[in-house]
Amino acid sequence: MPEAPRDRLRALPKSIATVCLSGSLPDKLEAAASAGFQGVEIFEQDLLTHDGPPEGIREMAADLNLAITIFQPFRDFEAMPEPQRRRNMDRAERKFDVMQALGTDLVLVCSNTQPSALDDPERAAADLREMAERAAARGLRVGYEALAWGRHVNRWRQAWDIVQRADHPALGLILDSFHTLSLGDTLDGLSAEVPGERIAFVQLADAPRLTMDVLGWSRHFRNFPGQGELDVPAFTREVLAAGYRGPLSLEVFNDEFRAAPARRIARDGHRSLIWLDSVIAAPSVPAAPLPPPPALGGVEFLEFAVDEARGRDLATFVATLGFRLAGRHRSKAVELWRQGGVNLVLNAEPDSAAAGHFELHGASVCATALRVDNAARALSRAEALLCSIWRERVGEGERAIPAVRAPDGTLIYLVEPGARSIWESDFHLLVPEEPAAPGALAQVDHVAHALTGGQMDGFVLFHRSVFGLEPGAPLDLPDPQGLVRSRAMADPAGRVRMPLNVSESRQTATGRFVSAMAGAGVHHVAFSTPDVAAFAAGRTAPMLEIPANYYEDLGARFGLEDEALAALERGHLLYDGDGQGGAFLHAFTVSFEDRFFFEVLERRGGYDGYGAANAGVRMAAQARARPWMPG
Amino acid sequence: MPEAPRDRLRALPKSIATVCLSGSLPDKLEAAASAGFQGVEIFEQDLLTHDGPPEGIREMAADLNLAITIFQPFRDFEAMPEPQRRRNMDRAERKFDVMQALGTDLVLVCSNTQPSALDDPERAAADLREMAERAAARGLRVGYEALAWGRHVNRWRQAWDIVQRADHPALGLILDSFHTLSLGDTLDGLSAEVPGERIAFVQLADAPRLTMDVLGWSRHFRNFPGQGELDVPAFTREVLAAGYRGPLSLEVFNDEFRAAPARRIARDGHRSLIWLDSVIAAPSVPAAPLPPPPALGGVEFLEFAVDEARGRDLATFVATLGFRLAGRHRSKAVELWRQGGVNLVLNAEPDSAAAGHFELHGASVCATALRVDNAARALSRAEALLCSIWRERVGEGERAIPAVRAPDGTLIYLVEPGARSIWESDFHLLVPEEPAAPGALAQVDHVAHALTGGQMDGFVLFHRSVFGLEPGAPLDLPDPQGLVRSRAMADPAGRVRMPLNVSESRQTATGRFVSAMAGAGVHHVAFSTPDVAAFAAGRTAPMLEIPANYYEDLGARFGLEDEALAALERGHLLYDGDGQGGAFLHAFTVSFEDRFFFEVLERRGGYDGYGAANAGVRMAAQARARPWMPG
Structure with a gap:
């Protein structure tokens, strides 16, 4: 009887390709190990640029407890006319030398992109058979993958057809979620057609939905599972259902990741696989035992x-907004x-976490408290997702509120409804x-939140995986000094909502905030x-102040009556409709110290x-x- | 007898849409005027966000000698079912009020993108006829443009068909180079089909060739003629051949332009139209009288x-490279x-332009001298292209070398072959x-050159228009800390070559150079x-030092003999082949003060x-x- 899929999944090592991470090859290995990966794919370019023999990389990986799961890519190999065919076999032998020095037994051959490649599956199979035979003579294996932009082979079924024709035990199929999903393809039918032991390796990547050439999309915009918009969970379910037992390995080409600290990106990568693990529940594949995300009751x-x-x-x-000292x-x-259900805590305590935040960032939001159904469970989920946990020192009789550290360094407290509220235990309450x-x-x-460039994917994954907030579609907002990219996260009930904004320019209000804050942070709060x-x-x-021209146009767009328009204008209110009877009225304060501002709205x-x-x-x-000035 | 096309072209006013530029609406008008434009398109969003009545904008434009050439866009108007049809007519009347307050007589209607729009050219024509009739009653006109992503109308021939069906003297056709060329369409046949006086307005934009959805391409990546890869000159030739006599107006949506200083972008825009003007020579449309670019003889x-x-x-x-004090x-x-034909000038003169450069940027290239066939003519071309000209103070008997200021503030000297070289006139020569x-x-x-983000388009246009260098295809180069985007400029004979590099990340060598230099500059020089x-x-x-792994792979890729490989490795030489018998061997020095480095190469x-x-x-x-250290 086969193992239960859950156990199978738990046994799969997690791996990451060195191309996902910035820095030198030793930097990359060190970052992968520190994030808890069990394996790495060695991307050939990283080895070529490394000043040291492959044997040294083998030792370094072993010292870090990292398996070298695969050596890749080997390009433009199969179905070439002579004399390239012969030269490619020589080239393969040279790479086998490198693999043996590295101590890995698997090489990835991606489908040929050359104009001169022959459209001949039999020749492709014959070439791969010969390469597999040569590999087997050294105890090595070959995996064949369909590139989405391969010249003649770009679907996994074509690659599988060629692997079957080649019919060699040292040759298997490699599957990659991006190459499959980017073409609108799926793995439906995989388990009926491909025995799990013939799948040599599985590479995972997500991506935002972009309408552009698939090569450019792949090389610049891939991201980790859960950060993009592809159905990587469905892909992974199919792979597991087919009985695959090898590593799940991240292979992501992303301009922002390549410019970010390797350790942060490696940790995000591992987090994405733990999250993926927990969401691939299906009748045949139960979810891994990560505690479920909390039910959220608001801020x-x-x-x-x-x-x-x-x-x-x-x-x-x-106080001008109606808040009272409570x-x-x-x-x-x-x-x-x-005021109402809104609590604002102003923390001027020296030698506290808040004081450290103030020193670094100035007056700003240093913590957010979320109402959760079960704080201990939420905390244990966050820990399992590689988050760091924070416990503030407390006075006698005061409540300890556990917190998770967000990617911007601020704290997210987890508050459970209880018999005695935190306000009663910790505060002298002044007014009923x-x-x-x-x-x-x-x-x-x-x-x-305003984020620095390159932080969007990490924030999306953090809030999605830890708190179950789902990302909305990406939007572009026009600041007079440049565009602001925005993506709103919200829980399914809409009780916790968190728009994330990034400005490439430092001149926009969002960009200036990030400069003034020396980092990401809360840019505005809406009540x-x-x-x-x-x-x-x-x-x-x-x-x-909102200009009169806005109301002129608003009347023309929504056909509002003059009286309604005048009321909006008097109240400095902006208006939007969703075309389905829903409307949104909102007004903004000027900023506090050019740092943050408030919004008041009605849905x-x-x-x-x-x-x-x-x-x-x-x-x-x-x-x-101008920013607000006191007095 | 009709005017000669050359005179017609010279008479066309040059205009720019406010959406091309950053800042508030008054900032945009001021920048357009300072760059020498005769007109502006008022983009509606810029008016809506402006805090002041349209009449004020009319006065401001008049004070700046700017005509308001058009008000745009009016969206999703034609062929809507009732009651939207009726509401759209009301909306049009409100916008006519705004146009009259602005003092412009032309509005741009772009083809409808709504799912509910009817696929009915007769209804579209009837709606536009009624709108034109209402406009005419106020002395106004309507232009109709095919958006590349219009629901039913996205080609200029479809828009022209509807304009003909509407058959109203206050309705004309609007042409936009991006909407036409992005779909792979051309204006071939325009002059046979459309009388020039029925073309109400012409908008110009270029763009890099990107394979992505045309809406996203249009909204983020357009640029000025000559900065991209579309055949805007051919488009413009057709418009002129048809007898169009209205403004040539730039309409560019570009993320980088929106984040850049408005005056710089406006000047680039005007430069692009002057350049365009000079390259649209055709049998029926002679080029405008800009002096031709210089023939270049190297650096x-x-x-x-x-x-x-x-x-x-x-x-x-x-000196370690073989240079001698001459x-x-x-x-x-x-x-x-x-050394040979290479002259390096080391300028430590206090109180000179070089000293000012040194103070701002540290040790670095402050000027490049190009060998030109005719310096006076090249200088007059540069002046006509809105470049600033520089003349250094000279001692008695010394040669004054005229120079053009490049976009990074460095100087480009223009040196003519003469009876007496500049070296003989200005220097005591030490060695024969x-x-x-x-x-x-x-x-x-x-x-x-290493550029800061957002400078690429401006540099490309400068060197292309002033010196006739042509840009190569964009490339991405992989630094370990992020990607570097590169585009190489060269004259047709390959005597002057100038790769331009931009890094989004500040962590790459290119990004660190720009930080260290506090701006763009020469990053490396190849001999x-x-x-x-x-x-x-x-x-x-x-x-x-080049790692041994590189040579291992080189052997596998190019099938080089072991002896040849060993010679490359000994010489620290990199190798590339072009697959057509051409080869490139090159080696690099370490950097000087982590600022710039040298390359030695053989083609x-x-x-x-x-x-x-x-x-x-x-x-x-x-x-x-590590950077080189003296001694």
Whole structure:
């Protein structure tokens, strides 16, 4: 009786191709090992540029407990006319020498891309048979993979047909999720057609959906499973269902990864495979035992790192939005400002994590607390996903709130509903809850992050894998000084929403924020209210001025009545509709110290977006506006 | 009798769409005027985000002597079912109000992209006829353009068919080079089918050849004529041959332009139209009277800005390559180091342009001198192309060499062959010419520049328009810390070659150079020799170590004999072949102060490239190597 698929999966070593990572070959090996991989693919170019013999790489890998899972690629081999055919056999023998020095027994042959290659599966099979025979004489093996842009062979079924014709025990099929999925193909039928032991190797990569030539797409935009938009889980399920037992190996060509620190990218890669492992549940392939993501109940609080002066200013600023001082911490220089279900924590405690954050980044959000159904389970999921965990020192009788460190270094606290709230245990509460006034703020609707270039994929994977937030479609937002790329993460119920923004230019508001912050961070916080018109009517907050031309056009676009338009204009409110009866009304404050700003919004009729159509007007208005000044 | 086409062309006003430029709407108008444009297209989004009435924009444009050539775009108008049809007419009336306030009489309607649009040319024509009738009642006009991704209308012939069916004097056809050329279409036959006076407006954009969805291509990667790879000259010739007499207007959506200073981009835009004007010569359309580009005879000298200490070090460094001190300047602290046809000028003169360059950028190339057939003519061409011209102060009896300022701020001197060389007039020459030793350096082969992100298009246009260098295909070079995008410029005879390199990452050698230089500059200089093996055998220069693994693979790839491989390895030489009998052998020095380095190369059998296949190995070796240290 075969093993259960779950056990099979757990037994598969996890591997990463050196081409995924930046730096020298030793840097890459070290990063792969430190992220917990069991194996590496040696990408030939990395060996060619390395100043040292292959035997040294073999030793280094062994010292790091890394298996060298494969040597790749061997290009443009099969079905060439003479004299190239003969020369290619010589070339293969030379590479076998290298493999033996490296101590790996498998080489990847990718389908020929040369114009001179013959369209002749029998010749391709004969060549691969001869290469496999030569490999077998040395105890080596050959895997054959269909490149999506191969000259005559670009589908896995064609490659499998040739492997069958060659019919040599040292020759197997190699499958790659990008080469299959990028062509709109799937592995449907794999398990019926290909015995698992004939699959020599499996390479995994995801990618954003781009309509461009597949070669350029592959060479620049691949990313790790869960970071893109391809169905890598379905691909992996098919491979496992067919009985494959070898490594799952990441092979990603990505411009941003190549420019990022190798250790960070290696850890993201391993995280992606652990996540993948947990989502490939299917009748025949149960999920690996990672605790499920938490059910989210919204944002319990946001914590701002301040010093005493900035704390006073920020308190004055949020008071204009209707927040009231609701409590003081029992043992620390920390205030709670509250309105409805929104809690803002202003932390000026010296020698705390917040103080460290303030010193590095200035006044800004240093922690976000999420309401979760089970904090211990969420924490153990995060640990299994290679996150670092944080526990703040606490005073006597105070609650310890566990936290996960986000990729920008801020903390994400995990707060469970309990008999006694954290506010009661840790704070002297000053004012009783009052019934909400019309237009009062009710909840945190979304927390927008500005990221530095190259951080988007890592953030998407972190929030998707740890908290089960799903990414929306990528958007481009027009700042007057350049484009801002945006992707919104949200849980299925829409209780926790987190737009992620990246600006290539340092001149946009987003780019300037990242420069001012010396890193990524929370750029703006949006609060929901059930009645934004009442908020606007009663507002004392310094709201962003919106030009009259905007309302002129709004009338023409949505056919709004003059009276409704005038009300919007008076309230400095922007408007968007989703064409299905949903509407979004929102207004923005000017910024606090040119660092972050607040938004107040009302969602009507199931509107699920973020008013992206208004981003251009908002950003141009922000470019004109001056930051708020106290007093 | 009709006017000659040349005169017609000269009479066409030059215009630019505000969407090409960064900043607020007033910033954009100011930049367009300062670059010498006669008109602007007002892109609606720029007006919506502007805080002030359209009348103010009208006045501002008038004060700047800018005509508002068109208001655009008006989207998704024609062939909609009711009630959208009626609402679209109301929307049109509102936009007519805006146009009258702006003081422009033309609006651009682009073909409908909505799924609900009817595939009915008669209905489209009827709607446009009604819109034109309403426009005419106010003295306004409507132009109709086929978007490349229009739902039912995406070719200019379809748009022309609808304009003919509508048959209204206030309705004309709008042509856009991107929308036509991106689909592989041309304007062939235009003049036979469309009377010039029915062409209401012409928009011009170029683009790199990318295989991707045309909408994304259009919105992010357009650039100015001459910067891309589309045949914009042929497009423009057809428009003029048809008798069009309106503005030639740039409409470019480009992420890098949107993040760059508006004045620089506006000047590049105007330069592109002046260049275009000069290259559209055809039997029916003679070229505008711009002086022709110079015939180039190679690089006469490179000038390095140094101080006294750096000058001594650099002299020691170049001496290891075989350069000898050949002269001292008659009045300045300037030395000439010479070998074969290569002259290196080391300028340590205080209070000179070089001293200013040294202060800003450190030791680096501050000027390049090109051998031209006619310096005065080349200078007048550069001036006509909006370049700034430089004349250094000279001592008595010394030659004034005119120079053009390149986009990186360095100077390009123009040196004519004359009875008396600049060396004889300005220098005390120390040593007579000697017969060249075997392996001696003969000429400057190429001068490679490292650019900051966003400078590539501007540099390409500058060198193409001013000096007639043609750009090669874009390449990606793999540095261990990220990709480097490269494009090589060269004159048709290959005497002046200038690879341009951009790194998005600041971690690559190219990126670090740009950081160290605080801007773009010459990153490496390559010298040719007729016998690189002799150079290598006699070398004393500190050459870059190349790993043995490289030679292993080289043997397998090119089938080189062991002896030939060993000779390459001994000489630290890289090898490339072009598959047509041409070969390229080259070696690199380590860097001078981690700022720039030298290359020595031999071209065999018509090899025309730069050894890009070896760039990965070279860059990895550079990442390991230490800069040269004197003594």
